[in-house]
Amino acid sequence: MGRKKHKLKHSIRKVLKKRAPNRSLLGDVFILIMLLAIGAFLALPLVLVISNAFKPLDEIFLFPPRFFVRNPTMNNFRDLLVLMSNSWVPFTRYFFNTIFMTAVGTAGHVIVASMAAYALEKHGFPGSKTFFKIIITTLMFSPVVTAIPNYLTMSKIGFLDSYLSIIIPAFGFPLGLFLMKQFMVNVPNSLIESARLDGASEWKILWKVVMPMVKPAWLTLVIFSFQGLWNATGGTYIYSEELKTLPYALNQIRLGGIARQGTGAAVQLLMLIVPVTMFIITQSNIIETMASSGLKE
Amino acid sequence: MKWAETSVKNNGTALNKRKNRLKALLTEIYKHRVAYFLVAPFAAVFITFTIIPVLMSIGLSFTYFNMLEAPKFIGFENYRNLFLVDDIFLTSVRNTFVLAIVTGPIGYMAALLCAWFINELPPKIRAFMVLVFYAPSISGSVYLIWGVVFSGDAYGYLNGFLLDFGLINEPSKWLSDPAYMMSSIIVVVLWMSLGAGFLAFIAGLQGVDKTMYEAGYVDGIRNRWQELWYITLPAMRPQLMFGAIMSVTTSFAIADQTAQLCGLPSTDYAVHTVVNHLQDYGQQRFEMGYASAIATILFIIMILSNKGIQNLLKKVGR
Numbered sequence: 224m225g226r227k228k229h230k231l232k233h234s235i236r237k238v239l240k241k242r243a244p245n246r247s248l249l250g251d252v253f254i255l256i257m258l259l260a261i262g263a264f265l266a267l268p269l270v271l272v273i274s275n276a277f278k279p280l281d282e283i284f285l286f287p288p289r290f291f292v293r294n295p296t297m298n299n300f301r302d303l304l305v306l307m308s309n310s311w312v313p314f315t316r317y318f319f320n321t322i323f324m325t326a327v328g329t330a331g332h333v334i335v336a337s338m339a340a341y342a343l344e345k346h347g348f349p350g351s352k353t354f355f356k357i358i359i360t361t362l363m364f365s366p367v368v369t370a371i372p373n374y375l376t377m378s379k380i381g382f383l384d385s386y387l388s389i390i391i392p393a394f395g396f397p398l399g400l401f402l403m404k405q406f407m408v409n410v411p412n413s414l415i416e417s418a419r420l421d422g423a424s425e426w427k428i429l430w431k432v433v434m435p436m437v438k439p440a441w442l443t444l445v446i447f448s449f450q451g452l453w454n455a456t457g458g459t460y461i462y463s464e465e466l467k468t469l470p471y472a473l474n475q476i477r478l479g480g481i482a483r484q485g486t487g488a489a490v491q492l493l494m495l496i497v498p499v500t501m502f503i504i505t506q507s508n509i510i511e512t513m514a515s516s517g518l519k520e
Numbered sequence: 521m522k523w524a525e526t527s528v529k530n531n532g533t534a535l536n537k538r539k540n541r542l543k544a545l546l547t548e549i550y551k552h553r554v555a556y557f558l559v560a561p562f563a564a565v566f567i568t569f570t571i572i573p574v575l576m577s578i579g580l581s582f583t584y585f586n587m588l589e590a591p592k593f594i595g596f597e598n599y600r601n602l603f604l605v606d607d608i609f610l611t612s613v614r615n616t617f618v619l620a621i622v623t624g625p626i627g628y629m630a631a632l633l634c635a636w637f638i639n640e641l642p643p644k645i646r647a648f649m650v651l652v653f654y655a656p657s658i659s660g661s662v663y664l665i666w667g668v669v670f671s672g673d674a675y676g677y678l679n680g681f682l683l684d685f686g687l688i689n690e691p692s693k694w695l696s697d698p699a700y701m702m703s704s705i706i707v708v709v710l711w712m713s714l715g716a717g718f719l720a721f722i723a724g725l726q727g728v729d730k731t732m733y734e735a736g737y738v739d740g741i742r743n744r745w746q747e748l749w750y751i752t753l754p755a756m757r758p759q760l761m762f763g764a765i766m767s768v769t770t771s772f773a774i775a776d777q778t779a780q781l782c783g784l785p786s787t788d789y790a791v792h793t794v795v796n797h798l799q800d801y802g803q804q805r806f807e808m809g810y811a812s813a814i815a816t817i818l819f820i821i822m823i824l825s826n827k828g829i830q831n832l833l834k835k836v837g838r
Contacts, residue, residue: 246744247743250744254637255641258634258637258638258649261634261653262649262652262653264711265652265653265655265656265711265714266652266655267665268655268656268659268664268665269652269655269658269659271664271665272659335561335562335565336562338558338559338561338562339558339559339561339562339563341558342554342555342556342558342559343559346552346554346555346558348548348549348552348555348556349545349548349549349552351555351559354559354563357571358566359765359826360823361570361571361574362765362769363768363769363772363819363822363823363826364570364574364577364815364819365773365795365798365815365818365819367775367795367798367799367802367803367811367815368573368577368798368802368808368811368812368815369569369570369573369574369577371587371802371808372572372573372576372577373569373573376568376569376572376573391565391569392565392569394561394562394565395562395564395565395566395568395569395570397566397570398716398766400562400566401762401765402720402762405720405758405759405761405762406723406724406727406758406759408758409727409758425554425555425558429558437727439722439723439724439726439727440723442723443719443720443722443723446719447716447719450657450658491659495658495659498658499651499658502651502654502658503647503651506647506650506651507647509722509723509726
């Protein structure tokens, strides 16, 4: 016991020592308490989703609603399994569709956006400034109205009712290029210049020199892109049942009526697990780069 | 005779100059051919699925188009109707400005401060806090919980709480009484505002050169606020710009929150936004010409506010 106490004291001292010299202890404690309070408020939906998924039916319809589950049950998940095995198209198919579109779309988006961002930021070719200005400007346009011209374009080039209708437009989202370019500003030009003098090709400079330095940027982009594509229903562009996505199939289950409220909650939890896991993995990688970076001009 | 000669001569040199300039441009383009190859895939997709649709939409704003017949050119009539006939549009512009001016700057500052505070925590706690703060953006059931919180009967969390403490005598209709709707929506929007900007700030803080802080301590930076203003913020100016533009695009495009919680249209159009108006005409009435005119006006408003914010950001750290 005494030893444990001693260890705790030691680690606290270590944390205190590590703090930056111009911080006051009182300020740090105050900020931490404030962060915890805001965090608790922000985390409410996550807690509700988890808690709802394990609620028995009578607790879901309880009035006044109770936030936390009292008698947790796995029934919702069991019902979901039964429903999934009854569906007309095998459930694995929906799962594959979503995984495939999300993986290819995200990878393509990161690669294509990084290539373009590198050229725009570090080459300054004729027309690059204008092109970037156009990209920023189009970010301001409401996607509600471009949906219809897009539909017409896709029917002309034969993208309708295929994976391409989701994957290809994802490659050209302006957000990704903008994010990558903003981070590449901080990559020193001298570093690129010396790589060029050493005889590296532009392709090699991008993947071996620039990309490792902007790892936090593209990991962040992976999070955005993954999240967006994971929730894509393919709505207006895909009609074949066997090409539809997981969110579509799970929505069908959720809309099945009052009796399915419980399974609906289970569905929500399942849909959340993958993006959250993805987020945790990516975030821990961003933190690791902090230790490994330090390459600066 | 002499006059004609000189004019011919001048013409010749002007032509030569233009030719030389073109030649210089072409060699410049050739020199950067690798860059064009790198941009090409993005440009192809971006032009097809963003630029062309945007231009098409701006063009359609001068037409009457119901999606069944071919668009009919009607000049500025859509715009004239928007400003002179359509009262609801003016209401929606006002609501959009109120929401954007309140939630935009507050959300941006909150995202920045939270990212900065969280960044100073030890790595494991830090990763956990980032997840918690980003939670509203990940979980899809965002509106579900707010529907329960703001429910208009005594069973809603907020009403139940306020009744318990005797602060109100009867339940308030938070989402259907125009007196409360705007504030309810502002709460929800602010709660969701730690999105793209927040994550970019977290990532951007990683890239700030650590040696600059040491130099700062030596140079006599006294507290954390000076450190933020003179070192951290100038070093992450590109990310600040990213966050600002994201903040403009999200705060002017608020629509889902109002439609999901208060309905479309909401009571007395109390929280009807420009994008709600756009959805109404584009997706429910199929008047694409009119909807495109609404989109174009919102576009112009957003570009102007973006210009203003970029000028403000230039003053950071000075």
